[in-house]
Amino acid sequence: MDAFDFNRYVWRTDSSVQGRYIREAGGGEVIEDIWKLTKHGEQNLFLGIYASLSQGVSLTPAELFEHVKSAWKSLRWEVPALAATTSHTWHTDKVPTTFIVYDAAQSTEDVNKWLQETVELHQEYRSKTLDELRYDIGQEPIPVNDFDRQTFLYVVSYSPTKFGLLLRTAHTTFDGAGVKILMTKLITHLQKYITDAGYTAAQATVMKWGTEGERLLPIVTEVLRKHEPAVIDDNGVVISQELPAEPREGKEYFETLGDVMTGLVTGMPVRRSV
16 A cells, blocks of 8 residues: 555645645545535534523623623634634535635734634524524524635524524534534633623733744644653552554554444434335
8 A cells, every 4th residue: 555645634725825724634524525515514513502691790792792892812722723714626526625714914904804704693683592593593504615615603692691503614724622622712701701890901912913824733643642651660569551652544443443434334223114
């Protein structure tokens, strides 16, 4: 078997577009993108939460929306893939090659434009549920076209002390666990923006737009565990067991891949004829 070039999955700068980072999607990222292309947006992820403000704290819809946008901006700085897009190289004889693309913000105006395009206040749903909002906005797949936005946040203010947040993203860049992490980080930022008067200024000193691409998350094949020897104390007691390296190629890899794919197939719901 020929040696496999894993460098294709490593983030690199695109010399043809200033500030653009790009890498080929791999593994499950490609599977999710192909399913999205062929199953009419089936692989979109949603996560909604309802939240209540602490006693003595209340916000108008406009005030809440501004705080949420600030938290969303801080989340992009922390996890730049929040603003990533998808593109393809199309072929006539095989499935397209999928790429994940990130365009670094060149100015605060760029960031504000992204905020305007990805965060929405939906007060028309204040007497409805987030699931109803999810159903209505989920009728169109994301992204529709290459380089379209593919991660969004929807806000509903139900009262001065209660609100809902609905996060929607393409499955290519985030998985289910990743969406939960995003929401946790978002709420952490939001709480600080609401309760800490100095948090806005503190965040402004941290966010240096144009450099955030350096923190783009790598593909999993670049962060697999290396071999870890056992740790033994002076009395010969094993503190932690030896852990083998996680393979990304060779016999051990394909054995692991087989187990994973078997679990995926057997875990799928079975369609039964009536």
